[in-house]
Amino acid sequence: MDLGFKGKVALVTGAGSQIGFGKAIALLLAKEGCDAVAVTDVNVDDVNKTAEDIKKLRVKSIALGADIMKKANVEAMVAKVIAEYKKIDVLCNVAGAILQKDFTPIDEQKTELWQKQIDLNLFGTMYVTRAVVPYMRKQKHGAIVNIGSGSSSQFSFGVQVYAISKYAIDLFTKELAFQEGKNGIRCNCVSPGPAPTNFGAVLREGAPPPPKEVYDKMHEEMMKAFPLGRMGNPTDIANMTVIMASDVTWYVTGQVIQVSGGNVM
Numbered sequence: 001m002d003l004g005f006k007g008k009v010a011l012v013t014g015a016g017s018q019i020g021f022g023k024a025i026a027l028l029l030a031k032e033g034c035d036a037v038a039v040t041d042v043n044v045d046d047v048n049k050t051a052e053d054i055k056k057l058r059v060k061s062i063a064l065g066a067d068i069m070k071k072a073n074v075e076a077m078v079a080k081v082i083a084e085y086k087k088i089d090v091l092c093n094v095a096g097a098i099l100q101k102d103f104t105p106i107d108e109q110k111t112e113l114w115q116k117q118i119d120l121n122l123f124g125t126m127y128v129t130r131a132v133v134p135y136m137r138k139q140k141h142g143a144i145v146n147i148g149s150g151s152s153s154q155f156s157f158g159v160q161v162y163a164i165s166k167y168a169i170d171l172f173t174k175e176l177a178f179q180e181g182k183n184g185i186r187c188n189c190v191s192p193g194p195a196p197t198n199f200g201a202v203l204r205e206g207a208p209p210p211p212k213e214v215y216d217k218m219h220e221e222m223m224k225a226f227p228l229g230r231m232g233n234p235t236d237i238a239n240m241t242v243i244m245a246s247d248v249t250w251y252v253t254g255q256v257i258q259v260s261g262g263n264v265m
């Protein structure tokens with residue numbers, strides 16, 4: 001099947017983490033035929049490594065440092081992509097993080113943290129999208145894929161304001177899809193279940209890893225909630241994200257797609 005990426009330019013945020021979803025998505029876009037894949041992250045050293053790996057596939061790439069919470073940073077980053085490649089056909093909004101331990105009681109949660117969580121996961125994604133959409137409108141096509149989270153429909157994770165920020169991403173996806181469909185722009189959301197990337201670091205912070213027998217028991221209990229019998233990985237998320245960014249899903253917009261081995265249905 002031709003995914004239609006020939007001649008396309010993609011921009012992937014959060015592509016610095018060497019074990020994260022963003023890098024896996026950027027590499028797959030390159031393998032599937034994009035002409036250029038621009039990658040960005042707040043971590044400049046790491047995103048440079050990602051761009052180098054893309055170039056090894058003989059696909060053009062630039063690495064750009066930007067903190068998506070800073071509007072001016074984001075606008076300068078998008079302007080550089082346009083200066084380099086003249087257009088953006090595909091935007092994957094992957095950058096994000098969880099800033100608070102799960103199951104923190106509400107009266108122990110800090111206002112500053114709530115604000116930062118929403119600024120990062122929601123407004124950060126919106127800043128990048130707002131900067132890119134005018135270019136997509138001009139060419140009358142574009143595919144945007146936001147990374148949400150299964151936690152916006154699975155309350156047992158106990159991640160509260162993080163889940164709220166991702167629920168807002170689900171709604172933003174639909175708002176944008178409705179608004180921009182007439183301009184040839186699609187917007188969908190891929191919603192991962194838990195996967196071992198750098199993402200979980202804050203959840204484990206301060207707590208030593210449990211002894212092996214405790215871990216094995218916890219793992220066994222957790223796997224009961226995964227009908228397909230395993231946690232996800234970056235390849236699972238990259239596969240779905242790239243399909244949603246491709247021309248084969250051209251008639252699909254405003255959807256939130258769970259990629260969690262059935263953990264969220």
Ligand SMILES: NC(=O)c1ccc[n+]([C@@H]2O[C@H](COP(=O)([O-])OP(=O)(O)OC[C@H]3O[C@@H](n4cnc5c(N)ncnc54)[C@H](O)[C@@H]3O)[C@@H](O)[C@H]2O)c1
Pocket residue numbers: 013014015016017018019020021022040041042043066067068069094095096097098120124147148149150191192193194195196197198199200
């Ligand atoms: N891994 C999971 O279990 C899981 C589950 C559901 C959703 N998600 C979502 O997937 C996305 C990717 O996370 P991941 O699992 O690859 O984690 P990761 O920590 O490995 O990668 C996240 C990347 O985002 C970057 N980033 C963080 N804050 C940034 C900022 N202010 N500006 C620019 N870049 C920033 C980080 O530097 C990092 O490279 C996130 O939006 C996360 O919320 C992850």
